[in-house]
Structure formats: structure tokens, C-alpha cells
Amino acid sequence: KKILVIGGDGIGPEVTRWGKRVLEAVAEKYGHEFVFDEGLMGHAAIEATGNPLPDDTLEKARKSDAILFGAIGHPKYDQDPSLKVRPEQGLLRIRKELGLYANLRPIKLFDELLSASSIKPEVLKGADILFFRELTGDVYFGEKKKADDGSWASDLMIYHAYEVERIARKAFEAARLRRKKLCSVDKANVLESSRLWRAVVQRVAADYPDVQCSHMFVDNAAMQLIRDPLQFDVILTANLFGDILTDEASQIAGSMGMLASASVGDGTGLYEPIHGSAPDIAGKGLANPLASILSAALMLQIGFQMQEEADAVLRAVEQVLKKGYRTVDIADKHTENSMIVGTDGMG
Amino acid sequence: KKILVIGGDGIGPEVTRWGKRVLEAVAEKYGHEFVFDEGLMGHAAIEATGNPLPDDTLEKARKSDAILFGAIGHPKYDQDPSLKVRPEQGLLRIRKELGLYANLRPIKLFDELLSASSIKPEVLKGADILFFRELTGDVYFGEKKKADDGSWASDLMIYHAYEVERIARKAFEAARLRRKKLCSVDKANVLESSRLWRAVVQRVAADYPDVQCSHMFVDNAAMQLIRDPLQFDVILTANLFGDILTDEASQIAGSMGMLASASVGDGTGLYEPIHGSAPDIAGKGLANPLASILSAALMLQIGFQMQEEADAVLRAVEQVLKKGYRTVDIADKHTENSMIVGTDGMG
Numbered sequence: 001k002k003i004l005v006i007g008g009d010g011i012g013p014e015v016t017r018w019g020k021r022v023l024e025a026v027a028e029k030y031g032h033e034f035v036f037d038e039g040l041m042g043h044a045a046i047e048a049t050g051n052p053l054p055d056d057t058l059e060k061a062r063k064s065d066a067i068l069f070g071a072i073g074h075p076k077y078d079q080d081p082s083l084k085v086r087p088e089q090g091l092l093r094i095r096k097e098l099g100l101y102a103n104l105r106p107i108k109l110f111d112e113l114l115s116a117s118s119i120k121p122e123v124l125k126g127a128d129i130l131f132f133r134e135l136t137g138d139v140y141f142g143e144k145k146k147a148d149d150g151s152w153a154s155d156l157m158i159y160h161a162y163e164v165e166r167i168a169r170k171a172f173e174a175a176r177l178r179r180k181k182l183c184s185v186d187k188a189n190v191l192e193s194s195r196l197w198r199a200v201v202q203r204v205a206a207d208y209p210d211v212q213c214s215h216m217f218v219d220n221a222a223m224q225l226i227r228d229p230l231q232f233d234v235i236l237t238a239n240l241f242g243d244i245l246t247d248e249a250s251q252i253a254g255s256m257g258m259l260a261s262a263s264v265g266d267g268t269g270l271y272e273p274i275h276g277s278a279p280d281i282a283g284k285g286l287a288n289p290l291a292s293i294l295s296a297a298l299m300l301q302i303g304f305q306m307q308e309e310a311d312a313v314l315r316a317v318e319q320v321l322k323k324g325y326r327t328v329d330i331a332d333k334h335t336e337n338s339m340i341v342g343t344d345g346m347g
Numbered sequence: 348k349k350i351l352v353i354g355g356d357g358i359g360p361e362v363t364r365w366g367k368r369v370l371e372a373v374a375e376k377y378g379h380e381f382v383f384d385e386g387l388m389g390h391a392a393i394e395a396t397g398n399p400l401p402d403d404t405l406e407k408a409r410k411s412d413a414i415l416f417g418a419i420g421h422p423k424y425d426q427d428p429s430l431k432v433r434p435e436q437g438l439l440r441i442r443k444e445l446g447l448y449a450n451l452r453p454i455k456l457f458d459e460l461l462s463a464s465s466i467k468p469e470v471l472k473g474a475d476i477l478f479f480r481e482l483t484g485d486v487y488f489g490e491k492k493k494a495d496d497g498s499w500a501s502d503l504m505i506y507h508a509y510e511v512e513r514i515a516r517k518a519f520e521a522a523r524l525r526r527k528k529l530c531s532v533d534k535a536n537v538l539e540s541s542r543l544w545r546a547v548v549q550r551v552a553a554d555y556p557d558v559q560c561s562h563m564f565v566d567n568a569a570m571q572l573i574r575d576p577l578q579f580d581v582i583l584t585a586n587l588f589g590d591i592l593t594d595e596a597s598q599i600a601g602s603m604g605m606l607a608s609a610s611v612g613d614g615t616g617l618y619e620p621i622h623g624s625a626p627d628i629a630g631k632g633l634a635n636p637l638a639s640i641l642s643a644a645l646m647l648q649i650g651f652q653m654q655e656e657a658d659a660v661l662r663a664v665e666q667v668l669k670k671g672y673r674t675v676d677i678a679d680k681h682t683e684n685s686m687i688v689g690t691d692g693m694g
């Protein structure tokens with residue numbers, strides 16, 4: 001298998017290193033041949049080439065069987081909204097170019113982290129949600145405009161029926177293999193694009209009579225996720241709503257530092273933590289590498305159909321947590337034998 | 348003072364009744380003259396007149412000093428995305444017609460409800476956030492389009508600099524009277540309209556050097572609100588992001604049933620609970636009327652500058668909670684002397 005590794009910005013490279021090392025260990029133990037290559041993207045790529053997604057990286061990505069990615073973003077651009085070339089363009093473009101329209105974000109709490117969350121343990125216990133976030137449409141990719149004199153700016157929120165349909169089918173298929181419940185989240189009481197979304201999901205749902213399908217407004221969903229996460233199984237939603245809700249849902253898993261995601265379409269897949277580049281702790285050796293390691297596990301499971309290998313990685317993470325190892329983001333005064341470690345210690 | 352009462356849909360009328368009765372009690376005790384009138388809006392108005400905001404209601408609203416509003420929405424429309432006349436259009440239109448561009452949503456936990464939330468008490472204690480949600484722009488009011496053949500649909504997310512500036516000034520003014528911290532929430536790493544938003548807020552911030560201004564991406568904000576609500580004082584954000592984040596933040600106040608909001612501009616103001624029409628419990632006498640009662644308190648405070656009267660209402664709510672009265676949404680097994688009451692009992 002050809003794996004392209006893109007560390008990206010901030011803590012990206014330091015955590016991705018550990019995702020890669022876990023893949024190497026799996027290859028050795030199970031006798032697979034994983035061939036690694038490296039690529040630049042984001043601020044790092046802008047600095048080196050002027051382009052947030054150099055042709056060379058895109059070329060390698062197309063030829064890969066899977067991509068292990070770190071994080072993107074740099075404070076310089078966040079402080080100056082007028083800069084034209086921006087790191088995030090690299091990530092958005094690679095998603096679009098490779099047709100990675102379905103972003104899967106499994107949210108599951110490791111029992112050992114039950115008390116690390118700001119949410120009460122009794123509310124969280126047993127939570128197990130799989131998000132399907134649409135990834136190549138919505139206001140992310142609709143036409144952007146602005147007035148020359150700075151008096152207004154706009155982004156087009158747009159969905160095509162085929163875009164909704166293909167991810168809806170993937171989500172219903174997944175729900176079938178789980179608890180057979182799917183909740184589609186939109187804002188159909190206000191948005192035309194959400195009304196299209198809802199109509200298409202209703203149509204697709206008719207082909208999956210064994211899956212219980214419900215619809216929820218995004219404002220209510222943002223509240224319900226925290227109030228009672230156990231009510232959800234599969235959540236299907238648009239690009240922007242998914243961006244917001246999955247970050248919020250990271251609190252269900254104890255920390256953002258624990259969450260992996262898989263972006264897939266019809267070809268290669270991209271596997272990445274849902275956390276960002278965290279510039280404030282970059283280079284300090286404090287970042288939690290578990291989200292990258294769990295991204296590697298998702299690659300094994302979804303990308304390579306290596307379920308046994310993926311389970312072995314999950315078990316290893318569980319054991320490390322059980323032994324009491326914690327990075328600061330998941331540290332918790334209530335765990336007796338807790339040992340605070342850095343990125344490399346945890347890796 | 349002329350007050351227009353619009354009960355609206357679902358639990359709207361049953362809770363608004365109590366907001367109104369509290370205003371009557373205040374008038375009596377403090378010797379004010381409040382003259383009440385009634386108006387239709389939403390599904391109730393569609394049934395009666397075919398129009399979600401009848402001219403007559405709008406006329407009365409324009410002439411009022413303040414509007415006490417309940418809730419809007421009906422399941423019939425949510426199940427059928429193709430219906431053209433919809434209850435929410437009434438609320439959106441009244442906001443636009445009256446120029447109610449600033450929606451204030453104070454999120455503060457009553458100590459008595461510390462254990463009613465799904466978030467841990469130690470994370471919540473002392474949380475006190477004031478949201479400024481922009482209310483007459485964004486993807487809510489941008490042009491809506493759809494293909495005749497149902498193959499796509501779109502909404503325009505658009506902001507004008509003047510729209511951002513006027514609400515930003517209101518938010519900075521409010522921050523001055525509080526803990527002098529303002530966090531502006533956007534998605535400037537992806538959206539052109541957010542980059543305009545950020546640039547304008549940065550410009551306005553220069554006029555308020557005594558207020559500490561920061562910027563946060565909406566996905567991160569959705570996470571931080573739950574992880575550590577104490578870091579926030581005033582949060583300033585766009586219409587759509589504000590819709591999502593304030594519903595989420597209702598968990599900080601224990602329940603959606605506790606949260607009031609004020610929509611103001613340059614004329615009359617509209618005061619309403621942030622909860623919706625809750626069709627599942629409508630007519631059952633179970634709904635919590637405190638959000639409507641607290642909306643009445645906001646009307647007294649913000650609309651009529653009657654601070655003493657507003658404080659009296661707040662104190663009454665506090666006392667009732669202290670005595671142990673709880674509607675089901677804020678019920679909590681850990682409160683010893685807790686007594687479950689219905690809408691009228693609480694009222």
C-alpha cells in the first residue's frame with residue numbers, strides 16, 4: 001500500500017509522526033508492505049513554494065492508496081483577513097480534487113476518559129455516534145464574492161441533489177450495520193438548500209425502511225448533543241453544520257485530541273485528526289498524538305479493510321489509557337494512577 | 348407603555364400568558380400603566396389568515412413600545428419541505444421590518460440549577476455570557492434560489508459592512524459595562540463574508556481599547572463553550588452561527604426553558620424565549636414559563652429602563668427556584684426539596 005504522509009502546520013507534523021510509526025509497527029507485525037512518501041500542504045507549503053497545495057503533493061496524493069494528514073492553519077492568516085493565499089485552501093482543494101465527499105467522524109468515549117470531559121459521566125456513558133459530514137459542497141465551495149470597496153462580501157450556500165444523495169446512501173448503509181438510527185440535521189425552516197437536503201434524504205430513506213430516519217434542526221441538534229448524546233446513532237449533515245457539530249461533539253469523547261476522521265469518496269481516502277494546528281502548543285511536545293494514531297486505525301479499517309489490525313491499534317490505545325498515561329488535554333485529577341506524558345511519551 | 352403580545356405556535360401561548368401576567372403584576376406594584384394588545388403570527392396566523400405575519404399584526408407591532416412573543420413553528424411544515432408559506436417567515440419578516448438587528452441572549456446559570464445541566468457543576472459555576480447575535484442579515488435573508496427540476500437549491504450568505512459595524516458597536520458598548528472582554532466568532536478561514544466580518548470587528552475594536560477583543564472560529568467556539576464557558580464574557584456573532592451557539596449554550600443555563608432574548612434595533616423591541624414551539628408538549632401544561640417571564644424582565648430592563656422592576660422579577664424567579672419548584676425540564680433528582688409543577692404552578 002502506498003501511503004502519503006502530509007504533516008501540515010502547527011502540531012500536525014509532531015502528531016502525524018506517531019500515526020506513521022503505528023502504521024509501521026502494524027506492517028511489521030502483520031507482514032504488510034506500506035510504502036511511505038511525504039508531501040507539503042498548508043502554511044508550510046506556502047512558505048516553501050507559494051502554493052498551499054503544490055502540484056507535486058496533489059500528484060502523489062492521486063497515486064496513493066491512502067493519505068495520513070496532520071493539521072492546517074497559521075495565526076498569521078487569521079489576524080489578517082485580507083491575505084489572498086491561505087493555508088486552508090490547500091485542504092479544501094485536496095478534498096475537492098480527490099472527490100472526498102464523505103467525512104466520517106466516529107465519536108466514542110473510551111471508558112477510561114469518562115471523567116475527563118466537562119459533561120457529566122452519567123450523561124456520556126455509552127455514547128457512540130458516527131457523523132457523516134458532507135465535505136465537498138455547501139458554502140465552503142459555493143461562489144465567493146466581495147465588493148472592491150469592502151462594503152459587502154458573500155458566499156453561496158448551495159447543494160445539488162446528487163451531492164446529498166451520495167452521502168445519504170453511505171450514511172444509511174453505515175446505519176444498517178449499527179443501531180439502525182439515522183438523524184439528518186439541517187435548517188429546513190429557514191434555508192432553501194436545507195429544504196432540498198431534507199427532501200433528498202426523505203427520498204433516500206424510503207430505500208432503507210429498516211433504518212429509523214429522523215430530522216432535526218441544527219440549533220436543536222447543537223443542544224441535544226450535549227443534553228443527551230445517547231439518543232444518536234448516525235448523524236448525517238452538511239459541510240458547515242458538520243464542521244461545527246463535530247467539534248462540539250469532541251467533548252463527548254473527552255477531548256478533541258482523541259478524535260479521528262476519514263474523508264472518503266470513490267478513490268483514495270484521507271485520514272486526519274479533527275483537531276486543528278493548535279499553534280499555541282506547537283513544537284512544545286505537548287500535543288496528544290492519539291487522534292493521529294486513531295486516524296491510522298481508521299485508515300486500516302476503512303481504507304484497507306484490515307479490521308484485525310485496526311482493532312489491535314484500538315486495543316493498544318485502550319491499554320495505554322488504562323495504565324494511566326495522559327497528555328495534558330485528557331489529564332484528570334480524579335484518575336488515581338494518572339501519569340502526565342508528552343507527545344512522544346504517549347506515542 | 349403599549350405592549351403587543353404574540354403567543355404564536357405550540358407552547359408559545361401557554362408560556363406567554365405568564366410573561367404577560369408578570370408584567371401586569373409589575374404594573375400594579377410599581378404604578379405603571381401597561382396597555383396590552385394581541386396579535387397573530389406563525390402557523391396560527393396562517394390558519395386564520397393565510398399569512399404568517401398579517402398586516403394587522405405588523406401595524407400593531409410598529410406602534411408598540413415592546414412586543415412579548417412566544418414561539419413559532421409547526422411539525423406539518425417540517426415534514427413537508429415543499430410548502431411555500433411557512434410559519435417561520437412571520438418571525439423572520441417581523442425582525443426585518445422592525446429593524447431588530449441585535450439579538451441579545453444572556454446566558455447565566457441560577458445557582459439553584461447548578462446540578463440540572465448535563466455539564467459538570469464545577470465547569471459551569473460562575474458562567475455569565477452575553478451573546479450578541481446579528482439578526483437581520485446573513486444566509487437568513489440573502490437571496491434564495493432553486494432549480495425547477497429540484498436538482499439544486501441555494502441561499503446567499505452575505506454581510507454588509509454597516510450591518511456588522513452597528514451590532515459590533517452595541518456589543519462593545521455592552522462589554523464595557525461588563526468584564527470588558529469580547530470574543531467575535533466567525534469562520535474567516537473559509538468564508539469571504541466572515542473575513543469581512545472579522546475586518547470590520549477589528550476596525551470597531553480600535554475605538555474600544557479598554558475592551559479586550561479576540562476572534563475565534565465557530566467550530567472551536569462550539570467546543571470551547573462546553574469545555575470552559577467561564578472564558579467568555581460577551582460573544583458577538585453572525586445570525587446563523589448565533590442561532591446554533593446560543594441553543595447549545597442553553598445547556599450552560601441548565602435548560603432551554605430558562606433563556607430569554609431581546610431583539611432590538613433603533614425602535615421597538617421584541618422579547619422572546621429562545622426555546623421553540625415544542626409541539627410534543629404543547630397543550631399539556633408542562634412547559635416551563637420562566638423563559639417567557641425572564642423575557643418580560645428583559646423588556647423591563649432593556650426596553651423600558653426599569654431596572655428595579657426587572658430585578659424584582661429576577662428575585663422572584665430565584666426565590667421560586669430556591670423553594671424547590673421545578674418544571675420537568677429543570678427537574679433534578681439531587682435537589683432534596685424539589686417539587687415538580689406544571690406551567691401554571693410555576694407561573
Ligand SMILES: CC(C)[C@H](C(=O)O)[C@@H](O)C(=O)O
Binds near residue numbers: 091274
Ligand atoms: C481547517 C478548516 C478549513 C477545516 C474545515 O472547516 O473543514 C477544519 O475545521 C475541519 O473541520 O477539517
Ligand SMILES: CC(C)[C@H](C(=O)O)[C@@H](O)C(=O)O
Binds near residue numbers: 190419621
Ligand atoms: C424559528 C427560527 C426561524 C428561529 C431562527 O432560526 O432564528 C429560532 O431558531 C430562533 O433562534 O429564534
